[in-house]
């Protein structure tokens with residue numbers, strides 16, 4: 007075990023680490039070699055109670071601070087994260103198995119961007135004045151109260167920051183539950199927020215499995231739940247939250263289309279297809295896993311895609327030359343291999359990959375299927391692994407209908423040099439986040455989220471403010487009150 011990765015305790019509540027060894031043991035392992043990162047315990051009901059009580063108690067004081075004061079703390083946390091980016095990236099790599107090459111730029115770094123962004127706009131969060139003749143009205147932007155954040159395992163630090171930053175900027179407090187597969191990053195965020203001056207109890211972390219998430223969602227003191235996870239979990243959490251009319255943000259799964267027209271820049275389109283399927287070993291919700299290629303460039307596209315995919319540097323995630331790491335868990339390996347077998351069985355053409363990598367353990371080969379048809383399982387279900395399906399199309403109307411023929415609606419992309427067509431296609435996509443001539447870029451300044459079964463609400467950008475605050479309308483009578491009698 008790498009001693010330095012063992013946190014002082016499993017949970018972070020009221021500004022300090024707390025433990026309850028009665029909780030189910032929870033072992034954090036390094037996906038690259040199975041070694042132990044840390045031994046933790048899932049939260050017991052007593053820890054859950056402590057965390058919600060701490061967040062509830064901290065609520066009034068935090069909400070009473072000015073936006074400038076709150077923002078300053080978030081910006082200070084962003085600076086600390088940037089100073090410690092290397093150490094946090096190593097931790098993220100140990101937690102997830104993602105290559106350090108990626109975690110150095112995409113995880114804590116994105117978290118810092120998010121804290122900086124919401125820290126910068128916190129002072130400007132206001133209601134409005136509405137003149138009504140001699141009378142007037144105004145609105146007060148109020149925090150919701152105690153928010154619960156529940157995260158998936160693919161971007162543990164980023165997800166914790168994307169939920170905490172807008173929630174805290176608006177004056178809410180939070181209890182965050184990471185996925186039990188990746189428990190470490192959120193604890194570091196909690197430590198750093200304390201170091202930046204966050205009052206105790208404003209941001210708390212509890213570990214655990216689904217039932218801990220369920221206990222948090224079901225607590226009457228909780229005003230809002232923000233989940234990043236799969237569609238089935240989203241349905242359960244949304245239904246549980248509805249019982250108390252809680253606010254929700256649901257960032258769920260996808261099976262997103264990436265449409266490449268004949269006139270596209272071939273090199274860019276191939277790069278985008280690689281980024282949209284093999285970054286983080288394919289474990290990204292917004293991945294463009296249905297790559298629709300117009301028939302005129304299909305052969306050239308596939309040849310170049312295969313050639314470049316076979317140059318991936320697969321190996322030790324801590325080696326910065328590595329650009330393709332292991333899967334996060336044996337469960338995810340088994341799911342992905344199951345889908346690859348289905349692809350072969352249902353008649354898709356295996357272009358490259360298709361099996362466990364020679365390195366063994368949790369390593370898979372980046373896999374490309376061609377001649378995939380719309381009804382094949384690999385074209386319909388989210389795999390969450392490095393499996394790209396290439397489908398062929400003839401014209402715009404056809405591809406748009408096929409791209410939208412899914413219950414999901416998280417993301418979509420189009421490659422073409424015809425900009426009028428690009429905007430027309432994007433207008434027709436049933437997806438919450440779209441890209442033209444690029445893919446999977448998610449800067450904090452741009453709203454991110456899905457439509458249809460992929461979720462409700464948006465993270466990041468100004469739009470997240472609406473999901474972490476509510477407006478109180480106040481009508482001010484300045485004239486005599488008239489009555490019928």
Ligand code: NDP
Pocket residue numbers: 156157158159160161183184185186187214215216217218219220221223233234235236237238239240242243256257258259260290291292388390416456461
């Ligand atoms: P899950 O849906 O299995 O879990 C998500 C989180 O919810 C975990 O912390 C999980 O805990 C918790 N949970 C499970 N059951 C309940 C419950 N009944 N009540 C409350 N919480 C519960 O997703 P994964 O962790 O496997 O992540 C992969 C999924 O996440 C993919 O479908 C992917 O598309 C989606 N995702 C979406 C993103 C987006 O922004 N749209 C981004 C990243 C991923 P535990 O793990 O301990 O069981």
